[in-house]
Each structure stands twice: as C-alpha cells, then as structure tokens.
Amino acid sequence: MNSPLRIALAGLGTVGAGVVKLLDENRDLIARRSGRPIEIVAVSARDRSRDRGVDLGRFEWVDDTSSLAERDDVDVVVELIGGSDGPAVALVREAISRGKGVVTANKAMIAHHGLELAAAAEKAGTPLKYEAAVAGGIPIIKAIREGAAANRIDRVYGILNGTCNYILTEMEEKGAAFADVLGEAQRLGYAEADPTFDIDGIDAAHKLAILASLAFGSEIDFASVRTTGIRAVAATDIAHAAELGFRVRLVGVAEVVGDRIHQRVHPCLVPLANPLAKVTGSLNAVVAEGNFVGRLFFEGRGAGEGPTASAVVADLIDIARGEAGPAFAMPSHHLEPIGAGEAGDWRGRYYLRLSVADETGVLAELAAMLRDAGVSIDSLIQRGQADAGGVFIAIVSHETDESAVRNAIKAMRASSSVLGEPMLMHILDF
Numbered sequence: 097m098n099s100p101l102r103i104a105l106a107g108l109g110t111v112g113a114g115v116v117k118l119l120d121e122n123r124d125l126i127a128r129r130s131g132r133p134i135e136i137v138a139v140s141a142r143d144r145s146r147d148r149g150v151d152l153g154r155f156e157w158v159d160d161t162s163s164l165a166e167r168d169d170v171d172v173v174v175e176l177i178g179g180s181d182g183p184a185v186a187l188v189r190e191a192i193s194r195g196k197g198v199v200t201a202n203k204a205m206i207a208h209h210g211l212e213l214a215a216a217a218e219k220a221g222t223p224l225k226y227e228a229a230v231a232g233g234i235p236i237i238k239a240i241r242e243g244a245a246a247n248r249i250d251r252v253y254g255i256l257n258g259t260c261n262y263i264l265t266e267m268e269e270k271g272a273a274f275a276d277v278l279g280e281a282q283r284l285g286y287a288e289a290d291p292t293f294d295i296d297g298i299d300a301a302h303k304l305a306i307l308a309s310l311a312f313g314s315e316i317d318f319a320s321v322r323t324t325g326i327r328a329v330a331a332t333d334i335a336h337a338a339e340l341g342f343r344v345r346l347v348g349v350a351e352v353v354g355d356r357i358h359q360r361v362h363p364c365l366v367p368l369a370n371p372l373a374k375v376t377g378s379l380n381a382v383v384a385e386g387n388f389v390g391r392l393f394f395e396g397r398g399a400g401e402g403p404t405a406s407a408v409v410a411d412l413i414d415i416a417r418g419e420a421g422p423a424f425a426m427p428s429h430h431l432e433p434i435g436a437g438e439a440g441d442w443r444g445r446y447y448l449r450l451s452v453a454d455e456t457g458v459l460a461e462l463a464a465m466l467r468d469a470g471v472s473i474d475s476l477i478q479r480g481q482a483d484a485g486g487v488f489i490a491i492v493s494h495e496t497d498e499s500a501v502r503n504a505i506k507a508m509r510a511s512s513s514v515l516g517e518p519m520l521m522h523i524l525d526f
C-alpha cells in the first residue's frame with residue numbers, strides 16, 4: 097500500500113463527525129479503492145470539550161483552526177466550518193497558497209468565491225473539491241464534471257433544498273399552513289432555529305449558481321440568481337395546485353437562453369407527471385439536460401451526516417488516487433462571463449392566486465386586466481373563503497411573457513376588488 101493521504105478536519109459538527117465515522121467504518125474498503133489509506137492527522141473546532149459522538153483522542157486537537165493550513169504533515173485540508181466568508185475562506189485561501197488540497201462542503205463559500213479559489217488552486221497545482229456542497233449525497237458535481245463532460249448542457253434544474261421540500265410535502269399531506277409546518281420542522285430538528293437561508297431560497301441559490309457555472313462553462317454568478325422562497329406559499333395554493341394537476345415545489349432553474357443565462361429559485365407548480373413532483377420529504381433531485389446524453393435525473397439525500405460525509409470522502413478518494421483536474425470542469429480562464437437574462441424575459445405558463453371581493457363583476461374585471469396585459473386564461477377556479485372576507489381565485493395562464501403577467505398584477509394591485517397581495521408562481525413545463 098502506498099503512503100497515506102494525510103488530512104486535517106476543520107469543523108466537527110454534523111458533517112465533520114460524519115466524516116470521522118465514515119473513515120472509521122469503511123476504512124479498509126476506502127484504502128483498497130484509493131490505493132492508499134486516508135488518515136486524519138489533526139482536527140479543529142471551537143469547543144474542545146463538546147461530545148461529538150466520535151473518538152477524537154486519536155487525533156491531534158488544534159485550537160487555532162487557521163494553523164491547519166500551515167502543517168507540513170497535512171496533504172489536504174477538509175473545510176467543514178461553513179459561512180461564505182470569515183474563517184472558512186481564510187483557511188481555504190491559506191491552504192491553497194501552501195499547495196494543499198482542499199475539500200469543502202461549503203456552498204456559500206463556493207458560490208461567492210468559487211472562481212477566485214479555483215484560479216488559485218490551478219495556479220498552485222492543487223485540487224479544490226466540493227461535491228458535498230451541492231445536493232449533499234447526490235454525486236451531481238462528478239456527474240456533470242466527468243460523466244457528462246462531453247455534452248453541451250443548456251439547462252440544469254432541481255429541488256435543491258430538503259428543508260423546503262419537507263415543508264411543502266407536509267403542507268400537502270396535512271393541509272397545514274406554512275408557519276405551523278415550519279414550527280413543527282424546527283421542533284423535530286428538520287429546520288434550523290434560524291431557517292432564513294433555507295426557506296428564503298438562498299441555500300438553493302448558492303447550489304444553483306455552482307451548478308450553472310459547472311454546466312454552462314460560465315463564471316459563477318450568484319448575484320444574478322433571482323430568488324424567491326416559500327414563505328408566501330399558502331395551504332390554499334397547494335390545494336389549488338392539486339385540483340389543477342400540480343404539486344408545489346421550490347425549484348432552482350438555470351438555463352442558457354440565446355447569449356444569456358437565466359438563474360431562478362422559486363416555488364413552482366410542477367405537473368404531476370414530472371419526476372420532480374414525486375420527490376417528497378427532505379429528498380433532493382437534480383436534472384441536467386445534455387445535447388448528446390439527453391436528460392439525466394438524480395435523486396437522493398441532500399443533507400445529513402451520512403450523505404454529506406459520503407460526498408466529502410468521495411472527493412478525498414479522488415485526491416488519494418491522484419484524480420484532480422479543474423474545479424469547474426475547465427481551467428478557470430476558460431469560464432466565460434456570460435450575462436444574466438433580464439427579469440421578465442421568461443416565457444411560460446403562470447399560476448396566479450388572488451383574494452378578491454365576493455361581488456358580481458369581479459371576474460369580468462380580472463379577465464379584462466389580464467386581456468389588456470396580453471395574458472390569456474387557460475383555467476380558473478374559485479375555491480374557499482380568503483382571510484380578508486373575500487374569495488380565492490386561482491388562474492392558470494396560457495404561455496406568456498413574465499413581464500405581461502407582472503403588468504396584469506400591477507393593475508390588480510390598484511383595483512379595490514383585489515384584497516391583499518396576489519401570489520404568482522411559474523409552471524414548470526419541462
């Protein structure tokens with residue numbers, strides 16, 4: 097057996113402890129697959145006294161996490177701290193500059209600094225790997241970067257946040273309100289105490305920006321992801337969707353349209369026949385469409401100790417085998433700065449839910465507003481009492497420009513017949 101790959105773990109939370117357990121349990125198999133053992137040399141986190149459910153006494157504990165990058169006995173720094181900036185990125189920059197390999201699960205850091213870090217890693221001739229950063233245990237980075245590397249990919253999309261998918265699925269099954277399901281998810285530990293990054297779509301946007309860069313050969317552009325979370329999804333939307341033949345899912349979509357890239361994370365109505373409609377609970381799924389391979393569909397656990405550790409250790413095995421290559425599937429200077437599509441450019445079908453006064457003539461008024469904006473109605477249902485004393489109306493449009501629907505909404509906001517804020521969702525027709 098060749099000399100071991102020596103690693104340092106920075107961060108010993110859910111993922112870090114999972115990596116220790118996995119390297120212990122599958123030690124021999126991993127050594128045979130890698131051609132050499134993978135050995136933890138040093139570990140670091142904030143609180144040395146915390147019980148992490150694993151025996152850490154075998155490893156050198158380091159209080160100053162940043163010093164892991166300076167050690168001569170470490171080949172790879174595994175960054176499992178988290179956060180787009182701060183100690184995580186400082187550690188990774190330092191490790192790369194000293195020629196160490198880096199493995200990270202940190203999507204926020206890669207979404208914000210991926211291009212800079214990839215360029216630095218190439219310059220230093222050292223690997224930068226982040227399989228666990230997107231869709232946890234699903235090997236989607238490897239699939240796009242290697243398996244589908246020969247294809248032009250013009251669209252990549254999926255369910256990229258397990259917390260949101262869990263909440264939407266629970267709302268669907270129980271007919272419950274968003275706030276109640278979120279509260280229950282927090283009690284059960286399925287949602288963070290501060291769930292903002294998940295439910296406002298930011299976590300999914302980080303992952304989508306990474307996928308888009310990898311799939312399209314474009315410079316990572318997190319700032320251009322138009323992001324809407326699931327806070328405004330009401331139980332009535334889910335009931336309307338079911339009646340109309342859809343399920344509501346938070347979907348991230350990145351696509352090349354002409355010479356522009358559109359990146360959106362938003363709740364969508366997904367037709368029941370679409371495989372994404374069948375992705376339930378906390379599962380994630382990713383679809384990539386290659387011009388020779390066709391549609392690839394991946395489903396699996398997007399988070400949690402085991403699946404995330406599986407992805408981290410897969411990266412370590414690659415490095416142990418000497419398989420490196422550029423982080424974003426091509427040298428970073430080949431990644432193109434492709435511009436973002438304009439908001440309102442997107443064509444498709446739309447779902448619009450309104451709470452309106454229960455009076456004669458209101459439907460005709462709504463129909464006129466839509467007609468004036470150039471939006472034609474495919475179906476319309478009236479269902480249930482709205483809170484403000486009105487009734488709910490759900491409308492599905494024919495294919496139209498997003499800007500047209502937004503113009504219609506502007507007119508609706510100005511009407512005294514429309515109570516409260518209209519809810520708009522895209523319909524996923526691919």
Ligand SMILES: NC(=O)c1ccc[n+]([C@@H]2O[C@H](COP(=O)([O-])OP(=O)(O)OC[C@H]3O[C@@H](n4cnc5c(N)ncnc54)[C@H](OP(=O)(O)O)[C@@H]3O)[C@@H](O)[C@H]2O)c1
Pocket residue numbers: 106107108109110111112140141142143144146161175176177178179183201202203204228229232398399400401404
């Ligand atoms: N959890 C998942 O399922 C999952 C899935 C995919 C990707 N990820 C990503 O993996 C990374 C780690 O996530 P996690 O869930 O394992 O987080 P976590 O449970 O909160 O663990 C974070 C670890 O980092 C340590 N840490 C925090 N600040 C530090 C600092 N300033 N210096 C040194 N150590 C510090 C913490 O130390 P103490 O323990 O001493 O407080 C803790 O051990 C994040 O980037 C996350 O986005 C997580």
